Amino acid sequence: MTMEIGSKAPDFTLQDTEGEEVTLSDFEEKVNVVVLFFPLAFSNTCTNELCTARDNMKLYNSLDAKIIGISVDSFFCLREFKKSENLNFTLLSDFNKQVSTKYNALYDDYYGMKGVSKRASFVVDKQGTIRFQEILDDSSELPNFKAIQKTLSDLS
Incomplete structure (x- = not known):
């Protein structure tokens, strides 16, 4: 599936860290969503990426955005x-790689590991439309957080 800016974001339901289901479309009409795919927990670049998002949570909250890793x-x-x-x-x-495949x-x-998420970021607006996407082939690169934040700012 090829996705373009302005297209509907593929919906998904996945388990969170407590085993509860979270569905992307449940956020429609409520909040913008930043979806951050990352290869592997506890790896250096992934830790850096997610800690950067953590450390900027006040900014994302002010831009009416929820982060999902x-x-x-x-x-x-x-x-x-x-x-x-x-x-x-x-x-x-x-874990079953269905959403990473959709995106x-x-x-x-x-x-040597088969089927690991790429580092990728998407901004999905309150209508469920993709407003920003970046899929990185080089996992040592970080997402363009400035572009993500600008996209969110433009939606406000």
Whole structure:
């Protein structure tokens, strides 16, 4: 599936760190959503990325945005990652790789591991429309947080 800016974001339901289901479309008409796919919990760049989001939560709140992090790690692993880094936003497990696949954010081979999420970011507005997307092939790069924030600012 090819996604373009202005297209409807593929809906999904995944388990959070407590095993509860979270559905993207439940946020429509309520809040903008920043979806951050990341390869693996506890890796250096992923920790840096998610801690950057954590440290800017007041800004995201002021822009009426919710952050959701997604990886193929189990929700048990993500629970420990969230706790160890004191992350103040939702982490979801795409253990079966369905959502990463829908969003074209999945490596076929990542250092010998099959089916790991790419580092990718999407801004989904209150109508469920994609307003920003960035899919990085180089997992050592961080998302363009400035562009994400500008997109959110433009939606306000």
